[in-house]
Amino acid sequence: MGRRNNHSCTFAISQCYCTKCGEKGIDIPRKSGRYREAGHLKKLYCIHCGKVWNHVEIRPMYSDYNYEDFQLEMKYGNFDEKGNRKEPYRIFRGELKQKGVI
Numbered sequence: 240m241g242r243r244n245n246h247s248c249t250f251a252i253s254q255c256y257c258t259k260c261g262e263k264g265i266d267i268p269r270k271s272g273r274y275r276e277a278g279h280l281k282k283l284y285c286i287h288c289g290k291v292w293n294h295v296e297i298r299p300m301y302s303d304y305n306y307e308d309f310q311l312e313m314k315y316g317n318f319d320e321k322g323n324r325k326e327p328y329r330i331f332r333g334e335l336k337q338k339g340v341i
C-alpha cells in the first residue's frame with residue numbers, strides 16, 4: 240500500500256540493488272506519479288560485478304517492497320542465473336509463508 244501523492248512534478252529517489260551480488264547500486268530519480276510494480280527489475284551497470292545486470296528497484300517512500308523483501312529473494316534464491324525472477328514476488332513470498340520460513 241503506497242502513500243497517496245497528488246503532486247505530479249515531485250521526484251522520488253529509487254534505490255537499486257544488484258540481483259547477482261546483492262550490493263547497492265546507483266540511486267535513480269523517479270517521477271513519483273509513475274507507479275511501477277513492487278520490486279521492479281531494471282538493467283543497470285553494477286560497479287561490484289563489473290557488468291550490466293538486473294537490479295531491483297526499491298522506493299523508500301512506498302512500503303510494498305523494501306530491502307528486507309529483497310534480502311528474502313536473495314537468501315532463498317528467487318533470481319535465476321540471468322538475474323530474472325523465477326516467480327513473481329507475491330507468489331514467492333506466499334510460498335515461503337506456507338513453508339513456515341517467514
Ligand SMILES: [Zn+2]
Pocket residue numbers: 257258259260261262285286287288289292
Ligand atoms: Zn552486482
